[in-house]
Amino acid sequence: MNFNALFKPKTLAVIGVSLNNDRHPANVIYYKNNLRFQAEVFPVNDRGGILQGDTVYARVSDIPQKVDLAVIAVRAQMVPDIMAECIEAKVGGAVVISGGFAEIGRKDLQERMVSLASEAGFPFIGPNCLGIYSPPHMDTFFLPSERMVSPNKGRVALVSQSGGTLVDQMTKFANEGIGLSLAVSIGNKALIRELDLLRYFAHDPGTDVIAFYVEGFEKNEGREFVLATGRCPKPVIVLKSGKSPGGGRAISSHTASMAGDYEVFSAVASQYGVVEARNEFELVSFCEALSCYNQPIEGRIGIITTSGGHGALAVDACFSHGLSVPTLSEQHQAEIREQVSPRVQAIASFSNPIDLTGSAVDDDFIAAAKFLSSMEEVDCVLILLLPYTPGVTSDLAARLSQIYRQADKPLMAYVPHVEKYRIFIEGFEFNRIPVAHSIEGAVHMAEAMRRCQPC
Amino acid sequence: MLKKGIRDILSASKDMGWVLEPQAKHLFSLAGLEVPRFTWATTEGEAVRFAQEIGYPVVAKVVSPRIVHKSDRDGVVLGIDSDAELAETFSRFSQVENFAGVLVEEMMSGLELIAGAKIDYQFGPVILLGIGGTGVEIYRDITLRMAPLRERDVESMIKDLKAGRLLEGYRGSEPINRSELIRLLITFSGLVMELEEFIESIDLNPVICSSTSCVVADARIMLKETGGNPQSQWHG
Secondary structure, three states, X not given: OOOHHHHOOOEEEEEOOOOOOOOOHHHHHHXXXXXXXXXXXXXXXXXXXXXXXXXXXXXXXXXXXXXXXXXXXXXHHHHXXXXXXXXXXXXXXXXXXXXXXXXXXXHHHHHHHHHXXXXXXXXEEOOOOOEEEEOOOEEOOOOOHHHOOXXXXXXXXXXXXXXXXXXXXXHHHHHHOOOEEEEEEOOOOOOOOHHHHHHHHHOOOOOOEXXXXXXXXXXXXXXXXXXXXXXXXXXXXXXXXXXXXXXXXXXXXXXXXXOOHHHHHHHHHHHOOOEEEOOHHHHHHHHHHHHHOOOOOOOEEEEEEOOHHHHHHHHHHHHHOOOEOOOOOHHHHHHHHHHOOHHHHHHOEOOOOEEOOOOOEHHHHHHHHHHHHHOOOOOEEEEEOOOOOOEOOOOHHHHHHHHHHHHOOOEEEEOOOOHHHHHHHHHHHHOOOOEEOOHHHHHHHHHHHHHOOOO | OOOHHHHHHHHHHOOOOEEOHHHHHHHHHHOOOOOOOEEEEOOHHHHHHHHHHHOOOEEEEEOOOOOOOOHHHOOEEEEEOOHHHHHHHHHHHOOOOOOOOEEEEEOOOOEEEXXXXXXXXXXXXXXXXXXXXXXHHHHOOEEEEEOOOOHHHHHHHHHHOOOHHHHHOXXXXXXXXXXXXXXXXXXXXXXXXXXXXXEEEEEEEEEEXXXXXXXXXXXXXXXXXXXXXXXXXXXX
């Protein structure tokens, strides 16, 4: 099946617009696409008529152009017939927004759709979903654009069984400056499932990182998914819900009792190089880190700070995440000392963490970062930047990113995320250095790179 | 393709839902895993003759289709070192419900591990390795991988165990034979792939590992309730 019609349509039919209720999901979708996206959009309602001055077509086959994608938002009972009409009219694919299928026990309706589509090789997303967010082409989410917080265009594809979770993650992406290539809410995933989208995004030139929120796989589907991930050259991040232990079913073997659903998922994910995000915070940090870097690290962290307390907390966080903080030799410490400004030389501490103290200036950070980046013993550098340090400026991020380009050692930053420090944060985001709003978050980012091992 | 002997054992156990230990041992030895020398004795005489042949001490375990967890029912006696003790044990075991004989076997010593398998709904056959024995669910020092295992999966499983240092020889004990453990897990994982449609789960607990061998000292195979018929799978 060709998914291009789904994700990069030039023409869009919105089937089920209402002529008298502007809050109908189909109307929201029609208006937002008509005003804000590139695809040409046509409203469809079987009674025809005029909507805000535009012709409403009675059938999809009445539309004078070839339709790439149909967004179907009619009552569930009508969906199979509408889908048959779309297939008949050679539409390229569909997003079925409507609910009222397997989720309320109407498996029969859902199966009718699936058999129609499979027979015709007609791809569709849903039902019971928000569908596809694919700027600048189109957006099938029935949420007013004014109310959505949209991340910038970027390189992370996000796929979610739950529409609500997806939109929430998008809000967090926007807040953390993580760019999105495409977002897909797959709902009941009747035809197109995680595995199909993994295969699509593995070859999508606009996507570098593929992230999933999964509630459950069908029989042996998880196996196929992790095997496909093992062959995928891009980082794959999965947040899976359903971690609580199963019910009190009497289990007669130790293995069955200890190998619960979650334990199995978690073990198998890491066996095949799936980066498991254990909660939504990790999902966001992992997407941020892996969209900036995709080389795996062993996790030997060098830390630069201007506060001893931050350094100590970062070391603890590293240890609790299975990362190491190698001690620097006397020789190395002396070498770094020589390279920093005289005022700092006398008072700073040069073991790892390197505590440059409150007297540090940008040049001291640069000297320390350069040195750590050149060391064999360190494979990732954490910069704990406190913007109230008097000698530090917002130029630092740009200069640090030069060091990454020369030494190819990933840098992660922590900057307290408040409006006042926006210029520091943006400096990192703009220069593609992942920047966290907590020390723990910065350590998570390093952990993502350790977990993302090719297999 | 499963060996005929293995298919026969699965067919014979289908109605019971699990495989009696002597048959499970036989099945694993057919698959190439090492098991202790054992006999399934139905008379006291057979039991004593076998023990004299292999030499004391021996282990005796009750065999009954009603007893899945033998330890919970006081159905395992280790370190029996005389004809009289074996005879006494046999007679006690013969009182249990649905008594079907006594398993008499060589007494093994070494580090107790558990190797297990489960057919997971989402991920298919998975293999477990852990620190074994009767306390296995208390310590829960286990690790899992999807089957079939590659050698590097086994290496990383061993590394995962919190008590992994015990395998390397701890405080004077000899390290276990690592290559035998790897061989056991890879052979086991291959067998599990072939048994996928018949089984629900397997416990090899304990697998007793020493510097020379890794031996399956106890084995429990739980069959799938609506499993396939192993005979009908065979087309010559």
